[in-house]
Amino acid sequence: MAPEPILSVREVEVQFGGVQAVAGCTFVVAPGQIVGLIGPNGAGKTSLFNAISGIVRHYHGEIRIAGRSLRGLPAHRVAALGLSRTFQNIRLFRSLSVADNVLVGEHRRIRENLLDSAFHTPRFHREEGAALSRVENLLEFVGLQHLDPQALPGSLPYGDQRRLEIARALASQPRLLLLDEPAAGMNTVESRSLGILVRSIRERGVTVLLVEHDMRVVMSVCDRVVVLNFGRLIAEGAPSEIQTNPEVIAAYLGGPPG
Amino acid sequence: MNVIVASLRELEALSRRTGSGRGLRVGVGVICVAFALAPYVLGGSYYPDIWTDMALWGTIGVGLNVVIGFAGLLDLGYMAFYAIGGYVFANAALYHGFTLWETLPLGALLAVVASAIIGFPTLRVRGDYLAIMTLGFGGIVYYAAQNLSAITGGYNGLYGWHNPTLFGHPFIAPIDFYPLALALLLVAALVTMGLRSSRLGRAWASIKDDELAAASSGIGVIRYKLYAYMLGSVWAGLAGALFAAKDQLVSPESFTFNASFFAVAVVVLGGMGSIAGVVLGGVLYVVIAEWLSAYTGTLSGVIFAALLLLVVLVRPAGLVPYRPKPPRLRRPATRAAADLETGGDSGP
Numbered sequence: 001m002a003p004e005p006i007l008s009v010r011e012v013e014v015q016f017g018g019v020q021a022v023a024g025c026t027f028v029v030a031p032g033q034i035v036g037l038i039g040p041n042g043a044g045k046t047s048l049f050n051a052i053s054g055i056v057r058h059y060h061g062e063i064r065i066a067g068r069s070l071r072g073l074p075a076h077r078v079a080a081l082g083l084s085r086t087f088q089n090i091r092l093f094r095s096l097s098v099a100d101n102v103l104v105g106e107h108r109r110i111r112e113n114l115l116d117s118a119f120h121t122p123r124f125h126r127e128e129g130a131a132l133s134r135v136e137n138l139l140e141f142v143g144l145q146h147l148d149p150q151a152l153p154g155s156l157p158y159g160d161q162r163r164l165e166i167a168r169a170l171a172s173q174p175r176l177l178l179l180d181e182p183a184a185g186m187n188t189v190e191s192r193s194l195g196i197l198v199r200s201i202r203e204r205g206v207t208v209l210l211v212e213h214d215m216r217v218v219m220s221v222c223d224r225v226v227v228l229n230f231g232r233l234i235a236e237g238a239p240s241e242i243q244t245n246p247e248v249i250a251a252y253l254g255g256p257p258g
Numbered sequence: 259m260n261v262i263v264a265s266l267r268e269l270e271a272l273s274r275r276t277g278s279g280r281g282l283r284v285g286v287g288v289i290c291v292a293f294a295l296a297p298y299v300l301g302g303s304y305y306p307d308i309w310t311d312m313a314l315w316g317t318i319g320v321g322l323n324v325v326i327g328f329a330g331l332l333d334l335g336y337m338a339f340y341a342i343g344g345y346v347f348a349n350a351a352l353y354h355g356f357t358l359w360e361t362l363p364l365g366a367l368l369a370v371v372a373s374a375i376i377g378f379p380t381l382r383v384r385g386d387y388l389a390i391m392t393l394g395f396g397g398i399v400y401y402a403a404q405n406l407s408a409i410t411g412g413y414n415g416l417y418g419w420h421n422p423t424l425f426g427h428p429f430i431a432p433i434d435f436y437p438l439a440l441a442l443l444l445v446a447a448l449v450t451m452g453l454r455s456s457r458l459g460r461a462w463a464s465i466k467d468d469e470l471a472a473a474s475s476g477i478g479v480i481r482y483k484l485y486a487y488m489l490g491s492v493w494a495g496l497a498g499a500l501f502a503a504k505d506q507l508v509s510p511e512s513f514t515f516n517a518s519f520f521a522v523a524v525v526v527l528g529g530m531g532s533i534a535g536v537v538l539g540g541v542l543y544v545v546i547a548e549w550l551s552a553y554t555g556t557l558s559g560v561i562f563a564a565l566l567l568l569v570v571l572v573r574p575a576g577l578v579p580y581r582p583k584p585p586r587l588r589r590p591a592t593r594a595a596a597d598l599e600t601g602g603d604s605g606p
Contacts, residue, residue: 053474079476091471093464097582103457104464108476110457117456118449124456150582172476 004067006031006176006207007052012061014047014231021047023231024061029176034198034208036218036239039228040251045211046088048228049178052209053085054078065176080108084174086165088181088211092153099149101164102135105171109134135171142167142197159190163197170201177201179210183217195221219243227251286534294440297433307432310504312544313439314497319524319536320446321493326522327531327580328454329486330466331381332389335396336521338376339369339491341403341513343498345410348508351419358422358429358503362496369495370488377487381480396518403510415509422503435504442500446493447533453489454531462486520547523566529576538577 005028014022022044029035037045050056052063054075063070065081073081084105093101103110110131116124139145142163153161162182169177179198183191195217202208212218218225218239225242227235229251235242242248297309318340325333343365350356350364380391403410410416422429429435453459461482464472473479502508520543528539543562551558569577 055470055474074478075470075473076476076478079474085474087471087474091468093467093471095467095582096460096463100460100463100582104460104472104475104477107457107461112457114458117458118452120452120456127457168475 003031005029005064006066007209008062008064009048009052010062010064012048012051012059012063014044014051014056014059016047020231022051022059022228025228025231025233026061027226027233027236029207029209031175031207032202032205033223034202034210034221036222036225037209037211037228038213038215038218038225038242039234042230043228043251044231045228046180047231049085049180049211052078053083053178079172079174082173082175083178084169084172084176085178086162086169086180086182088184090161090165092161092165092168094152094154097150097152098139098144098147098156098164099132099135101153102138102167102171103131105168106131106134108172135167138167138170139164141200142170143193159186159194162186162194166197166201170204170206174206176207176209179208179212181211181213183212183214186214188216191217192220290444294437297436307504308544308548310432310436310439311548312541313436313443314501314504315524315540315544316443316537317439317446317493317497317540318521319528319540320443320450320533321490321497322521322525323528323531323533323536324450324453324462324490324493325486326525327529327536328450328459328466329462329483331483331486332385332522333392333487333490333518334389334515334522335392335394335399335518336490336494337513337518338396338399339373339494340498340501340517341399341508341510342369342372343495343500344502344508344512345403345416346495347499347502348411348416348419349409351503352416358499359424362499365499366492366495369491369498373488373491374484377484381483381487393515393518396513396515400510400513400515403513410508410510413510415507416502417507419506421506429503432504435500439497439500439504442493442496443537446496447537450489450493451533454533458482458485520562523562525576527566527569527576529578529580531580532576532578535576535578535580542577 007029010026012022012025025048039045051059054073065083068081070078110127112124112127144160144163153164183194186194191214198208198221222239225239227242227248234251235245235248322336325331346365346368347361350361376395404413461477464477465479465482469479524539524543525536529535546558546562
């Protein structure tokens with residue numbers, strides 16, 4: 001019997017006003033996989049991401065993380081179940097330093113009560129010190145060891161901002177990481193090294209679901225690919241199968257299916 | 259005033275260079291001692307209130323700074339908690355014979371409880387709506403103070419309790435309360451400074467920057483906004499009780515919308531997020547509203563407004579803008595220090 005899926009999406013529909021962004025999607029993600037979620041613009045990928053991560057809470061169907069239904073849970077409770085994500089339009093905390101951005105990701109792991117926070121007790125220093133050394137390790141892991149930890153994220157090159165967001169997402173020790181177009185705007189060299197990073201994330205035991213338009217990244221990194229078009233799942237399988245699937249080709253090129 | 263700002267900036271730069279914050283601590287210590295001794299050295303003032311009021315308004319700035327500066331919530335009804343502190347003290351002193359020492363914690367507690375009750379439904383709405391709802395709450399407390407005569411004494415307010423004493427020393431003149439107000443300001447400044455650089459402070463800052471990203475990082479946005487509201491209100495409750503004790507009177511006119519507006523102005527003027535800034539803002543407000551107005555009359559309001567406008571236009575981050583303290587990483591920070599000295603991390 002297959003292991004319990006880390007993520008299961010069943011008959012999920014997301015609606016905005018009259019627009020059916022996601023129209024009944026069903027798929028599962030097994031632990032340890034890297035799964036690509038692809039589809040033309042407007043196919044509903046980001047809407048599905050928002051539903052999974054608790055940002056969109058009104059949807060039909062069922063989403064489960066490790067068997068636990070996410071129905072009605074707000075984003076921070078979903079995060080507590082071991083899900084973490086990045087955003088298509090990078091959403092770093094602009095007034096917080098590089099180190100503090102990642103420290104926010106550590107939020108749930110740092111054990112400080114009000115008195116520790118107010119009076120900087122020995123426990124405060126212990127917890128903050130431990131968190132800071134984890135942050136250093138994470139920055140190194142995502143390839144940002146060269147950064148000044150006090151720099152503001154707005155001053156970083158685009159690719160570094162993407163990596164910093166990934167570091168923040170990993171700081172909460174997720175079981176499942178959602179990456180929303182991590183290679184967008186990257187050149188060939190950058191996106192190749194991003195692919196290497198995604199694979200090393202999986203080696204840390206984190207399952208990855210990624211939305212991506214850069215097919216070189218998708219095909220080289222993903223174990224499985226799920227294809228959406230007009231909010232519907234039109235294909236699912238290994239990258240090599242997807243590449244030759246006539247319906248997928250039709251969706252991307254606009255031709256008739258079949 | 260430029261001298262003050264310049265010297266504060268100088269101290270900040272010094273503390274960054276030493277890296278340990280020792281320069282800043284020594285500098286702040288010197289200013290604190292000077293501030294503490296000033297009324298006794300200068301003496302003979304027509305307005306002995308002014309020094310105590312400076313410390314109280316500094317505390318108001320520090321408290322509201324948690325709400326506005328740290329968590330980015332616009333609260334237009336902050337002085338409602340000051341009123342609650344004042345009336346709790348007056349009632350306890352007048353009808354139940356409590357002393358100031360027993361009442362201070364009670365005033366703080368009730369201010370926090372009130373902020374939790376008000377904040378719980380209010381903090382679910384965003385931005386403009388929050389401002390309107392807090393404005394309404396401030397108005398409710400003001401009109402309640404006028405009309406709930408049974409506990410507020412109505413328009414006339416409450417007065418006539420026994421003055422507090424400490425070790426046989428009575429607190430009668432406003433200046434007697436000065437050391438207390440100053441101690442409160444100091445505690446408020448130190449505690450909120452501690453909070454700012456903690457897990458809690460980072461959560462607030464992240465909410466202020468991007469609620470969605472904060473929630474996705476596992477932060478319960480509404481809960482942390484409520485914490486900011488409660489941990490901001492507590493200082494107003496304490497300051498309000500001291501204020502009532504010092505004035506030996508509480509009446510609705512101390513808690514008008516104007517007062518709440520000036521509290522916001524103090525934070526904006528001083529520098530949102532910056533402790534030294536908001537204390538300076540509170541001091542400046544009292545200097546203009548109480549000392550200057552003796553010479554200029556109502557014109558002092560215009561002067562304060564002009565100063566506020568000028569600061570918003572010329573120094574939008576406030577007189578003493580907040581600069582985050584660098585985290586202590588093990589990595590050598592030479593490059594970072596060089597960046598900071600050349601001002602590489604931010605604008606002019």
